[in-house]
Amino acid sequence: MNPNKKRLRRTMMFLNAQKPGLIKDPYIYKPDSIMLDLEDAVAENQKDAARFSLYHALQEIDYRGVERVVRINALDTPYWKEDIRCSVAGGCDAIRIPKTECANDVKLVESAVEYAEREFGRPKGSVLIMAAIESARGVMKALEICEASDRLFGIALSGGDYTKDLQTHITGTGIELMGARQNLVIAARAAGIQCFDTVYTDLDNMEGFRQDVQNIHLMGFDGKSIINPRQISIVHEIYTPSEKDIIFAEKVVTEIDTKKAQGIGVFTVDGKMIDIAFYDGAKRTIELAKTSGVYKGDL
Amino acid sequence: MEIKKPAMAGTLESSDCQVTVEAGEGKIDLELNSAVINQFGNQIRKVTFETLERLGVKDVKITIVDKGALDCTIKARIEGAVYRSLEQIEHLPWGGAIR
Incomplete structure (x- = not known):
């Protein structure tokens, strides 16, 4: 491709x-x-x-x-x-x-x-x-x-x-x-x-x-x-994702990776219910932040 | 390549140039008008002769009214005028005589 x-x-x-x-x-x-x-x-x-x-x-x-x-x-x-x-x-x-x-x-x-x-x-x-x-x-x-x-x-x-x-x-x-x-x-x-x-x-x-x-x-x-x-x-x-969006997306990705290893499917991040369905969206936000040149993290 | 009939390409807008070609008298006869002739006249002449050489045009009266065109625009307008004079708009030699 x-x-x-x-x-x-x-x-x-x-x-x-x-x-x-x-x-x-x-x-x-x-x-x-x-x-x-x-x-x-x-x-x-x-x-x-x-x-x-x-x-x-x-x-x-x-x-x-x-x-x-x-x-x-x-x-x-x-x-x-x-x-x-x-x-x-x-x-x-x-x-x-x-x-x-x-x-x-x-x-x-x-x-x-x-x-x-x-x-x-x-x-x-x-x-x-x-x-x-x-x-x-x-x-x-x-x-x-x-x-x-x-x-x-x-x-x-x-x-x-x-x-x-x-x-x-x-x-x-x-x-x-x-x-x-x-x-x-x-x-x-x-x-x-x-x-x-x-x-x-x-x-x-x-x-x-x-x-x-x-x-x-x-x-x-x-x-x-x-x-x-x-x-x-x-x-x-x-x-371009805001800093708030990026921080939340990072938390979602990190938490899902961690909780998955612990066998937990549903949990909360900043008071919001999160499950695996949020993973791709959060990943996309981080990718968009990277391609837009505003990402400073290491995910 | 022979200039078959008078033809023109380009405009008098800023950053453009207007090029007119017509059958010559056995040689390349260039008339150049440009507000920046003192700084860029030699460069415009060089691009013009090189472009005509690539196209195989040896017998032409060519008039260029330059309004601050880049080299790529000068080439484009000369080629545009020459191919218009030939009435050829398809199967053009991109990357060959046009480059």
Whole structure:
């Protein structure tokens, strides 16, 4: 398995691949991933130029460990195959498929990526895939999409197109996205992959953004697509375990290990009833603290 | 590689450059406009000639209006303009002539 499949992805920042001013130094804001966009952000008559810009950025700019994902054009356009050749040749870490509606969409991209890896001498499996779900059909087929490829590290909800398909609109409350969000998280978890939430486009409402991130964090999402560097710190703050969470998780792990050896299954930690069901969650909190760079313990 | 018709790529936005190519008169004829020509003019010329050489373009009138572009952007815009002049948008030689 590609070791990057499960890497930390709290923030995935969209950047227009055609704009040199945007793609030259986004690493200074420290998002976990950048999403170099060849799709919606690029005008129809600039699709060709964007690829040259993308290729050389991937080849020559040191993004300092930030994951480089490329959003290719949709599979019903004439662009996606050359988008994949350019991205794989350039050295991207992953490809995002827009408007994914079924497992076959993932398999088509997987096949083109594999071909490009051979053509450009990259190790087989080095390029990961993620799938964006943007329609009611895609939401209903989420599990088969999640299980379509070993390269697939996650799925993402794309709220704009999804709400159009649902014949509603983005309200800022999240009501219109509830069903899709819940369905996608469940499908991703069932398949053992990650799940990412849609963008929040009202940059004047940072309090609304914070509330949105808190909600999706509680729902189980691994991270959020973002459109502006100002959104990064809020997501990272909410997704980074607090010191209190870390101390409690350490106690849970240590106590479960100790009590298990003594044949005790249920006990209390800080007045809360704890059993083996809490173990994985506590371990995850510690892992997240480690990958977020805030863990100082030795578990 | 022969420039078949005039073509342009890039913009006049900051950090970008606008490159225009058209059929030349038997040689590479470069016109460069840049606010940083005194500091980076030689580097831009070097990148331009190297990129055209890789593409096999020997006969071209090329105009570059630079707005503080990095080398990777200059290359991208030259290649963009040259391949537009050829009307080729697929099966491009990534990692070969384009690198």
